Amino acid sequence: MDLSPSKLYRVDDFDSRQHLEHYLSDNPSMVFAEDTWIFPTEHLLKTFTEGHITGDILIELSVSSTIHHLYAACEFFNHIIMLKANDRCMMELKRWMDERTGAFEWDHAAKHHAELEGKSDQFQEKGGKVRSSLRHVMKCDLKNDNIVDPITLPPADCILITWFFEFISKNQDEFENYLRKVSKLLKPGGYLIVLAILDGTYIMIGKDKFHMFSYDEDVVKKALIAEGFVIDDRQVKKRTGVSDLTDYKSILFIAAHKEK
Template identity: 55%
Template sequence: MDCSTNKLYHVDGFDSRQFLEIYLSDKPEMVFGEESLIFPIDNLTKTFAAGLIKGEILIDLSLGPMIHHLYAACEFFKHIIVLKASDRCIMELKRWLDTRTGAFNWGHATQLHVDIEGNRDQLQDKEEKMRSAIQHLIKCDFEKENIIEPLDLPPADCIISVSFLDVICKDHDDYRRNVGKFSRMLNTGGHLLLFGVIDTTYFTVGKDKLHVLRYDEDFARKALVGEGFVIDCCKVKESKVVSDLIDYKGAVFIAAHKK
């Protein structure tokens, strides 16, 4: 699609706090909880609980300053490296990491995680473990071959990505190229845990209408296989939400490993 009419997330940015309040808060008017909170937390908790995905280094590449999906991962990886495309998102996340006044409250997401995991006694420890596990917060640029130039990333055992490719890719070829960059960041046998929104063309934050690449489950699966991944699991959740804020039809989760 022609994305010229909508803003590009990694070029134009958005109000990161407003994004969290609209799509990831516990406010009564926040209608996206099934897709944006429960779907990733539930799938990642169950995926990691199987005990097949673990290691030294996990890299997270996700939209905005979200981190709720990483609660499950910090139990299975010693080092989490979070990459963000926006300075505003880095500043927002640093507020939470440094427990500063005014930081976004992720307590509802922590509660969801321990409820799904069945370990309610660990509620207080979860955020402390997360803060300890996130050892690097780095700006990235997917227009470059080395996305954190002039630094270098160590090869990862796992990459988690939530809706990041959806918003930085201008077309399907761009999506395939960036999946290839994900592959090159992983050890052989490393895992990619990918979430996205399907049949979507835009999302809105305040007055900003931002581009989303339209694709379906079949395209996402073929893009991963074409870049050397083996699909281990694929789940789709249809959305029942109708909102002018975003025109998405559902969410997809794909777990894959690099051949």
């Protein structure tokens, strides 16, 4: 058993490009597609459409430089603000935003989203739609009470959190504290959507082992309720991909709204 210490996403260098290649690409050898981009895409589109979740501002927090979940969000919100805790991830994301040579290719996710909408011939327009809605990519620091200090963001209609708390939290106290801080960015009555990796302790990025806070569904639900959220939808997907790159057990999707 490897007993070497794990690195922490918000502290140590995190190769976001390797993360995308290992866990979110369309490479036939990549075994995580069902969990990492197909399941999230389908449930986000369903939630935004059937739940009538829409508004002016959506704030997004996620690990790495992912944008596949924004194909759904950009159809329902005028302005998207992405917050990143890692400089290298911001650089990789801006490479895609600027359409620079060598940027990560997201056509596989765009095609899937367009097919779900019944608009498979329009998948190439998805990237442009996300870019036009994505107004700001900002650095955040979870140590601060205002995580984007010294800036004050307008209250969001919706906050979308994807594979985030498990990477930045060392333990349950930190997780609950970070959730509390992030929740302050949401307007009363606003929506919070969380995609979480459950019961995982590590993830490999290249040769580096990164820590994941191992929590279960009950921990997430109790923390949300304690912060005044009402859970509207909950889905759990058991892991399908077989690989020793990571040891998580399942994926959690929760949509909730903040009581006024």
